[in-house]
Amino acid sequence: MSHAQNHQPLVSLVVPIYNVADYLEQCLASIQSQSYTNLEIICLNDGSTDSSLALLEAYAARDGRIVIIDKENEGYGATCNRGIAAAHGSWVGIVEPDDYLEPTMVQELVDLIQANGGEDKVDIARSAYWRVFGNQKNGRAGAKSQFRAAAGAAEYRVPCAYKGRVKPKQQPCPIDQMAQLLLHHPAIWTALYRKEFLTQNHINFKEVPGAGWVDNPFLIASHCCGARIVYADSALYNYRENGYAEAATFAQRQPKIPLERWNDMMDVVDERNITSDVVLNALTLRGINYALLTKDALTWREEHDAAGETDSEVHDLLAKSFERMDAKRVFENPAISGSGKAFFAQVRGIALPKDNKFARYAYLAKEGFFRVKNDGIAQTFKALMDRR
Numbered sequence: 468m469s470h471a472q473n474h475q476p477l478v479s480l481v482v483p484i485y486n487v488a489d490y491l492e493q494c495l496a497s498i499q500s501q502s503y504t505n506l507e508i509i510c511l512n513d514g515s516t517d518s519s520l521a522l523l524e525a526y527a528a529r530d531g532r533i534v535i536i537d538k539e540n541e542g543y544g545a546t547c548n549r550g551i552a553a554a555h556g557s558w559v560g561i562v563e564p565d566d567y568l569e570p571t572m573v574q575e576l577v578d579l580i581q582a583n584g585g586e587d588k589v590d591i592a593r594s595a596y597w598r599v600f601g602n603q604k605n606g607r608a609g610a611k612s613q614f615r616a617a618a619g620a621a622e623y624r625v626p627c628a629y630k631g632r633v634k635p636k637q638q639p640c641p642i643d644q645m646a647q648l649l650l651h652h653p654a655i656w657t658a659l660y661r662k663e664f665l666t667q668n669h670i671n672f673k674e675v676p677g678a679g680w681v682d683n684p685f686l687i688a689s690h691c692c693g694a695r696i697v698y699a700d701s702a703l704y705n706y707r708e709n710g711y712a713e714a715a716t717f718a719q720r721q722p723k724i725p726l727e728r729w730n731d732m733m734d735v736v737d738e739r740n741i742t743s744d745v746v747l748n749a750l751t752l753r754g755i756n757y758a759l760l761t762k763d764a765l766t767w768r769e770e771h772d773a774a775g776e777t778d779s780e781v782h783d784l785l786a787k788s789f790e791r792m793d794a795k796r797v798f799e800n801p802a803i804s805g806s807g808k809a810f811f812a813q814v815r816g817i818a819l820p821k822d823n824k825f826a827r828y829a830y831l832a833k834e835g836f837f838r839v840k841n842d843g844i845a846q847t848f849k850a851l852m853d854r855r
Contacts, residue, residue, distance in 0.1 A: 474581060476557040478573055478659065479507040481550030482564050483543055488517040490565035490707075495526050495533075497567035497705075503574035508533045509550045514540030519564075544672035544681040551665065557586060558659040565707050566599075566656065572703035576659045583697045589639050590664040590694040593648065594657045595630035596704035599623075600846075625842040626702055627654065632837070639695035642746065648698075649749035650802075653686040657704045660689060668692060673731055680724055683753075684731040691746045692739045718764035719773070722781045725757040726788045733791050751796040755807040758785055762810060789814045801826040802834075 480498055484491065498508055510533060512520045520537060527533040536553065538546075551559050558577070562568065576592040583589055601622040629647035636644055648654075665671070670688045673681045690696065718725055732750055735741070765781060768774045789811055797803060797811050798820050805822055812819040838847045 475503075475505045476577065476586070477505050477507060477555060478503065478558045478560065478577065479509055479550075479554035479556030479662070480560050480562050480573075481547060481554065482508065482510045482562045483513060483546035483550065484510060484515060484519050484523070484564045485513040485540065485543075485546075486515045486517045486519060487564040488515075488519045488522060491519055491522050492526075493567050494562065494564050495522075497570070498562060499526075499530055499532075500570055501568065501573045502571050503577055506532050506573065507554065507556050509536065509553055510534065511536045511538065511546045511550050513538065513542070513546045542674060542676045542681075543678040545674040547672045547681075548674065551662070551671070554662055557662060558592075559662045559665070560659045561656045563656055563706070567705045569701075569703045569705070573659070575699055575701060575703060579697050579699050580659070583638050586661060586663075588695060589697050590661045591689065591696045592659045592699070593645075593654075593696060594699045594701055594703040595633075596627045596654060596657045596706050597624040597702045598627055598710075599705050599707045600625070600709065601707070622707075624705065625846050627651065627706075628838075628841070630700060630702060630841065633698050633700060635698065638697045640697075641743075642690045642694065642696060643743055645696060645698060646745045646749060648690065648696075649686070649746065650752065652706075653682040654704075654706070655682045655686055655689070656706070664694065665689070673728075680728040683728040684735050687732045687735045687741070687746070687750075688739070691735075691741050691743065714760060715763065715767075718760050719767050722761055722764045722768065723777060723784060725760055726754075726781070726784045729754050729757050730784075730788060730791070747793070748796055748800060751792055752800060752802050754788060754792055755797065755803050755811060758788060758810065759804075759807055761785060786814055798822075801830040 482494065482498070487494075495508075495510075498506070508530070510523050510527075512523060512535065523533070523535050527535050534553070536549065538549070541549075547561060558580070560573070572594065576594060580586075580589045580592050599622050628651040632647045633645050642648065668688075670685070670692075672685050673679070675681060714725075729750075732753070736746070736750065741747075761781060762785070765774070765778055768778060792811065794811075794815070794817065798808055801823065805827070808822065809819055835847070
């Protein structure tokens, strides 16, 4: 497979696959039907025990752009790393196999890159995305969570939380002008990455069993270490999820993971000497949110007789995580809830200062207005009830 001229660079899309036969055809079809055709489609079968490999082989027989790597199970991070290493394209993207792309995704991102100076000026091209929700009763374990609706079942979409809110002064620009990209789901699959940028800066995924939230430290390593980023405010990727309930259920099963990945993010900050207030404030907010998620998971495990030795380790991890947070950043951030600040103060054993209620209410009003406008009243209410 040869590289095209610069105006049509080869784009490698990496698809890490583990037991997603119910969704895989929709995913592959959405990649094959991209309006941008100079693609290398690297499909890595990570030890699937369902019919995923057979589906891949059938698609590869009809499309020479598909490259299959069949291997033993290693987990999401190791699989993505292997796919990126195998990529021949100048640009690399990740596509999760239970998601699907809008037909113009790659074309719009390549056009955005070229309009802003091409490979010499751009390291990452990002877009917005659709959050796709389905009927939980039709869910199936084995993809992202037990809450997935079958492909083709009744689903509805809402824009991602940062659509309409990323407004850089110029492009390309550093992450400091795109803070919203750090405040929500990492959404690393909404991007094309310049492969040489990743390899030269030794940016890769943490390799742990399963999925393990390894997109979190990858987000910081890729976006926050001098990357020149361009952004299109079009929803070009469709991400199946079930909101907060999905994260809560995961934390109940594996309560160490959220804060372990947050500490990995902080390790990237330390190792790469990141001092940006935008990054540090965003990580403080994420750390408190993950701590509250963990606290709720521990309570659930105790109430359901599921607690074990791991839980005492999680308590130690909570204390360690809070020690890495700057108290001033916690107490002065209006996006951090009163319960989050109180929990932080309790674990740290420090006095809880008087909260600035005006700043907090102003934040909630602004956030609530945007969510209702973006998601509608029903979805906003559901999100609030999930976090009650």
